Amino acid sequence: MKNILPINRVLVFIAALLMVSAYFTPLWQISLWAPQYPEGLNMKIWIDKLSGDVDIINGVNHYIGMKHIGAEMFPEFTYLIYVFGFIISIGILAAIIGKKWLAYSFLGLIVLLGIGVIVDMYLWGYDYGHNLDPTAAIKVPGMAYQPPLIGYKELLNFLAYSGPDIGGWILGVSAAIMIVVVVLEWRRKEVRSTMNQVPSMGKS
Template structure:
């Protein structure tokens, strides 16, 4: 089995280190703007909690029958920090092994983890935007309120945005380091 160059091993280590800020920075954000909220309402999603204008968003969403947003809605908060810890540990093992397969395995693991997170967020957004209280004060026939997974979407008089926050950008930088390592590995053949 071919060993990796020192450069590629260091790129694996840098990628591992980029996972650590996920414990201390928000990973995702959802923002809403409307004429009555020109400054916007913002919700930050962290590895184990929510922050921002969650109460105000709940107050607005109540009128159209959306569920109350709370930590209890996200069972992922109870185990995601442990999953991230396991991925960090595996990344250190892959760095120490320093073989070509360890580089590709770590990149594959992070890619699958990212896809799983996005799929889970889509599922949550779909349920949140479609499972409305039939007794809601405001009903618009045929209207669903699923927030966008990534990007902007008009929902009645609100412009909604959903996208990566600081922690996710750092994580993507780590994946970029692994992709650079793969490129250098191919180039070195």
């Protein structure tokens, strides 16, 4: 059968609706702690903007020659809202129509989006931490300040953390729901295939 089960259509719809949260919650966060900032500094990355202690972080990073952080550093802000809208539309369409290929495409797009975000964050962090101003007040030979992709990392007297924020975790839940849907549909297909291979009773 080329249609998914009604219960799985509901799950696909829930997964698509959860992705709408990306428009209202931060997707990623970068935090810094140091003796002079025991309460921590936090920058949140949304689908189309930055928030948090961006100005203070810029002031601190200026001394070691790091680039000024601003929305202009993230051209993704100009098109991510449309990328998310397209993927959400595919998910809702898959839930309404119930076609397997649409449901599988929805999961594939979520996975590609996740990979794209991770790669993009790494490339941004590499450029931000390696391309330093040679005239900076503080220079440590051979030192790079690339923030961690995910997790914690010590940078001079700072402890840096990078990882998903509320919106990022919700997107992870959407992906997990879709993985469950795909697994259930594959198991259903295997069960049907096995039943078709078993000879009917009464036949010689």
